[in-house]
Amino acid sequence: AIQMTQSPSSLSASVGDRVTITCRASQGIRNDLGWYQQKPGKAPKLLIYAASSLQTGVPSRFSGSGSGTDFTLTISSLQTEDFATYYCLQDYNYPRTFGQGTKVEIK
Amino acid sequence: QVQLVESGGGVVQPGRSLRLSCVASRFTFNNYAMHWVRQAPGKGLEWVAVISDDGVNKHYADSVKGRFTISRDNSKNTLYLQMNSPRPEDTAVYYCARDRSATTGTTIGYWGQGTLVTVSS
Numbered sequence: 174a175i176q177m178t179q180s181p182s183s184l185s186a187s188v189g190d191r192v193t194i195t196c197r198a199s200q201g202i203r204n205d206l207g208w209y210q211q212k213p214g215k216a217p218k219l220l221i222y223a224a225s226s227l228q229t230g231v232p233s234r235f236s237g238s239g240s241g242t243d244f245t246l247t248i249s250s251l252q253t254e255d256f257a258t259y260y261c262l263q264d265y266n267y268p269r270t271f272g273q274g275t276k277v278e279i280k
Numbered sequence: 281q282v283q284l285v286e287s288g289g290g291v292v293q294p295g296r297s298l299r300l301s302c303v304a305s306r307f308t309f310n311n312y313a314m315h316w317v318r319q320a321p322g323k324g325l326e327w328v329a330v331i332s333d334d335g336v337n338k339h340y341a342d343s344v345k346g347r348f349t350i351s352r353d354n355s356k357n358t359l360y361l362q363m364n365s366p367r368p369e370d371t372a373v374y375y376c377a378r379d380r381s382a383t384t385g386t387t388i389g390y391w392g393q394g395t396l397v398t399v400s401s
Contacts (some may be wrong), residue, residue, distance in 0.1 A: 175394035176340070207387035209325075216391035217325065219290075222380055228389070229324075260325055264387040269327040 185280040192248040194275030196261035205265035282390040289395030302359040302376030310354040318372035
């Protein structure tokens with residue numbers, strides 16, 4: 174199974190900060206990667222698909238980049254509602270595998 | 281708006297069986313592959329299984345292979361997860377989820393609200 178290594182596992186940031194989260198695949202996965210946001214007690218929400226495509230309705234401050242093995246989720250200006258846990262998911266093959274998550278907390 | 285509503289969770293003893301259901305609405309169910317994803321308390325997301333739109337192709341995580349079975353009834357717009365011989369480590373919220381698009385191999389796009397399964401004697 175492809176391993177997805179996400180970093181950092183947590184970070185503290187302030188409103189207005191630029192935040193970057195990375196995900197590294199154990200083998201090349203083209204651009205077959207999605208990013209999800211999850212708030213406590215809620216289901217995950219898709220933010221980015223195909224590594225860099227913004228899901229409908231997601232604010233443009235979210236962006237994704239990368240291909241092959243290295244991927245990045247960037248929040249250009251952190252808002253209060255963005256404090257949550259973020260996960261990457263490879264959809265290159267089965268079994269699908271998630272990164273371990275990055276918790277974004279208020280500084 | 282895509283709607284996925286899970287049911288069937290609860291407390292089950294180790295080694296017994298439990299069947300989860302997910303009723304889908306507001307989209308053409310038989311056009312989409314469907315997944316189960318779980319999340320143990322305080323832990324990250326773990327993909328469990330997928331079934332193709334026609335129910336023919338199935339894939340499982342190694343952690344559940346041989347114990348869990350995914351199935352669907354397209355006439356009832358319903359997805360199932362049969363959990364046989366559950367273990368305490370299967371305790372989790374189980375989410376039903378749909379591929380983002382009807383194209384083969386896309387990422388998960390939509391999620392239900394989840395149903396909690398607790399495996400305990």
